[in-house]
Amino acid sequence: MKPNKRLVLFLSLFIVTVIAAAVNLATYVEEGTEKQKPAEGPDERHSAENEIYLSTDQVDGTQIFKVEELIEKQGGNFSYDEIHRKLEMTIGNRSFGFIYDVPVMERDGLFFPSAKTPLLLNKEGDPCLPVGFLLELPGMEIVVEEENQVVLKMETPSVEVLSEQTDRFILEDLTVDEMIEYLSFLDFPIRDAAVSTIDSHLPGAPRPYRNGYHEGIDWYGYSTGVDITTDTPVYGMAEGIVVRVDHDYTEFESELIRNDTLSATAELGLTPEYLLDKLRGKQVWVQYENGVMNRFAHLDRTNPDLKPGDRVDKDILIGYVGNSGTSFAVNGDGGGLHLHHDLLIYGELFWKPFTPDETKEILTGIWGN
Known part of the structure; x- marks a missing residue:
């Protein structure tokens, strides 16, 4: 019996179509499975x-x-x-x-x-x-x-x-009266003392021996109206948090070594900040409200019970007046006793935008007689 040519052609086309459909289905299933692999999910990446x-x-x-x-x-x-x-x-x-x-x-x-x-x-x-x-x-x-x-x-x-925006304090925006008001919460560091108005005791005064300038305020006995000894207490001035206490401080081994170290400042024309920290002697730092920070320096000794993180106020003893970090301490002659302290506002020295006369007006406005 001869085969029907039309039937054979039909069956051939049918078989080819079925095979092509099967191949397409397999490819679709494989691609779908690949897209659902969890190992490359966005969370892990x-x-x-x-x-x-x-x-x-x-x-x-x-x-x-x-x-x-x-x-x-x-x-x-x-x-x-x-x-x-x-x-x-x-x-x-x-x-x-x-x-x-x-x-x-x-x-x-x-x-x-x-x-x-x-x-x-x-x-x-x-x-x-x-x-x-x-x-x-x-x-x-x-x-x-x-x-x-x-x-x-x-x-x-x-x-x-870290995208949260904060209002930045602009030191230069404050007037003399506004700065007095800003710092008026600070009490006296030494009882019954009056702030000195001698130019060399004030911020910005030249310090030729180290090719720099004075950053803070000096309280000497002869200029503040009180007797200053190594038993003169220094107080915290206001409510704040202690961020540094130097219970241990090592002086320069000799005046020669100190002078050799200072001679490097002549070549630089300035006092490097790490060296200036050494020259401040034994220190206590207190962080107050509104960005105000106080560096008490040249202390003879610190309150032995004081430690970083402690809260202080105007009646808390932080240490005693001394001369640490100075040439007097290296020589051991007991001279040069005074309290030095620097006031910063959000990391900047408060007096930088002001003239010497304006700075003096600010200080007497806070601690005047």
């Missing part, structure tokens, strides 16, 4: 993007990381001044400041205590910070901490975490 790996090292028993590496991976900017040994860093809208060998951190113009000196240098001289500093960054979590690295996780992207 987002989590990985928020992890930061930092190499770490050890300096004096402290685990540290390079600031440059943090900025490269987290974003932001930093500058390190080798002369002043000062680090300034910005991440998002949050700013930080550190000075070598100073156990204090400045954050957004406010000062906070640090258990150890924050700014350290590695073997190459690169600025580094302790791993614990990373917890100062909002939303940052240390998920793994090993000998040579830490793994960080930002719970929320840094741009969102």
